[in-house]
Amino acid sequence: MVLERSIAKFEAFLKGMVFDCKSCGQCVLAKTELICPMTCPKGLRNGPCGGTTDEKCEVYPDKSCTWVRILKKRNLSNKYNSNNCIASPDPSLFHSSSLLNRLSNKDVAAKEFLPPLELPKDKKFLGLQTESLLELRLKTGKFIHTCEIRAPREATYKTVHRDIKYLKDEFDAVNATAYLNGTPSLPSTKVAAEIRRLGVESISQSTCRDLTKTSFIAELLENMMNGVNNQLCLTGDAYAGNPKIKQVFDMDSSLMLYEARYLRENGVINFTKQKLKKIPKPFLGAAINPFSKPDFVPLQRLKQKIATGADFIQTQLILDIETFKSFMEKVCIEKLDREIFILAGIPVIISKTAFNMLPKIPGVVLPQHIKERFEQCSDIKAEGIKFAKELLLSCKKIKGVSGVHLMLFGSDHSVLPEVIRKEEIKSSVKQNKEKTYVTS
Numbered sequence: 075m076v077l078e079r080s081i082a083k084f085e086a087f088l089k090g091m092v093f094d095c096k097s098c099g100q101c102v103l104a105k106t107e108l109i110c111p112m113t114c115p116k117g118l119r120n121g122p123c124g125g126t127t128d129e130k131c132e133v134y135p136d137k138s139c140t141w142v143r144i145l146k147k148r149n150l151s152n153k154y155n156s157n158n159c160i161a162s163p164d165p166s167l168f169h170s171s172s173l174l175n176r177l178s179n180k181d182v183a184a185k186e187f188l189p190p191l192e193l194p195k196d197k198k199f200l201g202l203q204t205e206s207l208l209e210l211r212l213k214t215g216k217f218i219h220t221c222e223i224r225a226p227r228e229a230t231y232k233t234v235h236r237d238i239k240y241l242k243d244e245f246d247a248v249n250a251t252a253y254l255n256g257t258p259s260l261p262s263t264k265v266a267a268e269i270r271r272l273g274v275e276s277i278s279q280s281t282c283r284d285l286t287k288t289s290f291i292a293e294l295l296e297n298m299m300n301g302v303n304n305q306l307c308l309t310g311d312a313y314a315g316n317p318k319i320k321q322v323f324d325m326d327s328s329l330m331l332y333e334a335r336y337l338r339e340n341g342v343i344n345f346t347k348q349k350l351k352k353i354p355k356p357f358l359g360a361a362i363n364p365f366s367k368p369d370f371v372p373l374q375r376l377k378q379k380i381a382t383g384a385d386f387i388q389t390q391l392i393l394d395i396e397t398f399k400s401f402m403e404k405v406c407i408e409k410l411d412r413e414i415f416i417l418a419g420i421p422v423i424i425s426k427t428a429f430n431m432l433p434k435i436p437g438v439v440l441p442q443h444i445k446e447r448f449e450q451c452s453d454i455k456a457e458g459i460k461f462a463k464e465l466l467l468s469c470k471k472i473k474g475v476s477g478v479h480l481m482l483f484g485s486d487h488s489v490l491p492e493v494i495r496k497e498e499i500k501s502s503v504k505q506n507k508e509k510t511y512v513t514s
């Protein structure tokens with residue numbers, strides 16, 4: 075035992091000097107281009123979060139993003155299929171000797187790539203895979219509108235009831251956002267259930283920052299019970315508050331998708347191998363930041379999220395339409411638009427205070443001309459609606475975009491239907507198409 079501890083200390087010292095090693099005890103340097111993934115403050119094992127801006131880290135903006143560095147080196151060497159995921163690290167091995175763990179095979183499960191999910195090609199064109207109305211609507215070919223309601227930060231659904239009445243019959247689905255920057259609120263699962271109870275298709279959001287694998291599967295079961303059939307799997311932004319609170323990161327977003335999709339496909343919980351009688355079959359969503367640098371990063375992330383089971387994407391908010399267009403061109407060249415539905419994130423900026431928040435959002439780059447446009451306008455609400463409508467019309471013309479996801483910067487949800495109104499397909503047409511859609 076004393077010898078083991080001494081070896082671990084010596085190894086930590088040596089590898090700390092050379093690789094800035096964080097002593098996870100299950101070294102994956104050989105798979106991460108000799109850059110320690112544990113230097114990422116979120117401890118992500120399979121790629122960058124959406125918060126990286128200009129190749130810098132969301133949490134420590136003076137440092138380079140660990141995963142951008144890894145992907146840059148990997149892109150040059152192109153050694154192996156980067157869509158494969160490494161499993162979550164085993165916490166019981168932290169601060170032990172990686173060398174000894176290797177010799178005793180204790181680290182095998184945490185170091186190997188997970189077996190790829192066997193998913194069919196051209197997934198967008200398969201018959202219905204879930205009971206999600208959002209899936210049904212996307213597969214009928216309708217241009218989709220989604221938006222979001224923030225979970226109340228008090229023990230009442232009052233604001234949900236107030237806001238949903240503007241969105242009902244106008245939007246195809248509504249996200250229940252929760253725990254922004256780690257701030258406590260009602261859980262997303264509860265608010266998504268309430269939205270569903272009020273007759274609106276809802277999307278529940280889970281973050282790796284807040285959940286263990288066990289609590290994530292519990293959320294899937296809760297959503298199934300409440301008829302919430304859409305699940306967004308997110309990394310989660312860094313806690314903004316002080317004091318700093320422990321962040322979970324038992325999974326990264328790709329592993330979270332993998333867990334959910336594995337369960338949906340096999341009826342078995344991947345990490346316990348327990349078989350379930352009634353299987354949660356959520357329509358799975360993920361986020362992508364098309365503005366992450368270098369340009370190949372968002373594309374690689376998209377490929378990985380397709381491989382780990384995502385059905386649809388809601389993108390980071392778009393302020394630079396030209397960059398988004400060139401991202402979508404690459405998506406279509408690689409035929410990824412046949413594999414996944416992409417909903418473009420559209421900001422609806424209706425208040426000065428909210429506008430000033432934009433540059434502080436992880437992963438958001440505010441172009442100078444947009445900054446000036448909003449600074450010089452006399453009526454920010456009117457300008458924000460106009461800007462959102464312009465973006466929406468542009469997105470509608472981009473090949474591979476299946477819809478838009480409106481993100482409100484302000485608190486008056488009554489403006490949201492105004493943004494999409496001219497884009498609406500009459501609900502009767504929509505319903506007729508839904509009725510005639512043939513499931514496989």
Ligand code: SF4
Nearest residue numbers: 114123131132139140
């Ligand atoms: S930007 Fe995100 S992925 Fe990159 S190092 Fe920071 S926390 Fe990790």
